[in-house]
Amino acid sequence: MKIYEKLRNELKKRHLRITSQREAVLSIFLENQGEHLTADEVYEKLSHKNSHISKATIYRTVDLLKEMGFLSKVNFGDGMERYEVKEPNSHQHHHLICTKCGRIYEIKEDLLEELEKLIEEKTGFKIVDHQLNFYGICPRCQALSEEKESKKKAIQHSIK
């Protein structure tokens, strides 16, 4: 597994220690690609694998993994810090967040490369990363609310 070697090398480079906890936390993210896990969710998933790592260590580890470039932090405004595997050589992808059901869908393409260049030219900023979230109603919820509407109407009709 190439990425665990990478982890070990990166740790050695920084004169930090290779521990089972660090590998275990990374493994959870690798096994749950596409999810945006909170510290607590990592803790739960580890518990289900009979791997009990304290929350404190999980917080310290995700932070370290982020600093080393294995994870990136994403923020959906729900009051918890979430992390996901960082694709190598790529900016963060984008998220579609349904304001009804809270489901999160991903947009794979990076839509903002050109925009970034434009902003760099205009503002003199050296842009390192971006985060883009769209908020709306997902097709599923749109369908559900239409269903409700027609039920409501059906009931009103039957009352008449």
Add this chain to the structure above:
Amino acid sequence: MKIYEKLRNELKKRHLRITSQREAVLSIFLENQGEHLTADEVYEKLSHKNSHISKATIYRTVDLLKEMGFLSKVNFGDGMERYEVKEPNSHQHHHLICTKCGRIYEIKEDLLEELEKLIEEKTGFKIVDHQLNFYGICPRCQALSEEKESKKKAIQHSIK
């Protein structure tokens, strides 16, 4: 003042009460356009005006003002909820966040209208809003670090 009338109308419409606290909290945001205030910052700014409103009320009020469309929540991933005045009939503008000094610069234009339409067509989402943050090094910090570099070099030269 047109916006306070708007506030009163909106409150009446919802059968809620017009209170001095609600007007005071809104006034802080109006007096600090362009800033992204936390509940605590609102509290402090009110205190400086000898207007003591409890934190609980501030939290309740910013939330209400957001629901009524006067404020919008912005999230810079710093662990606090921030609010700013919402421009009427416009989506949120975007933010340039310097990862060195933490200063936040605004991009006035809405760069994503077309992108939004494209995504609606592709995914079937009904998009309501978006939030876009760019992270990078602002020109000021770039200049400062160049300065440091040249100082460092100057020192190295003088040692030789």
Add this chain to the structure above:
DNA sequence: CTCGCTGCAAAGCCTTTGCATTCGC
């Protein structure tokens, strides 16, 4: 053997909540 890492519990922050009191309407 040394010093970094972990686990535990406690503390820290920001935010929310319960309840008595105050105050619009």
Add this chain to the structure above:
DNA sequence: GCGAATGCAAAGGCTTTGCAGCGAG
């Protein structure tokens, strides 16, 4: 006067920290 809004303090949720003990190098 009624019920909503406020203030206070307490509780809640997520995250960080201090410290003793453990374990990698």
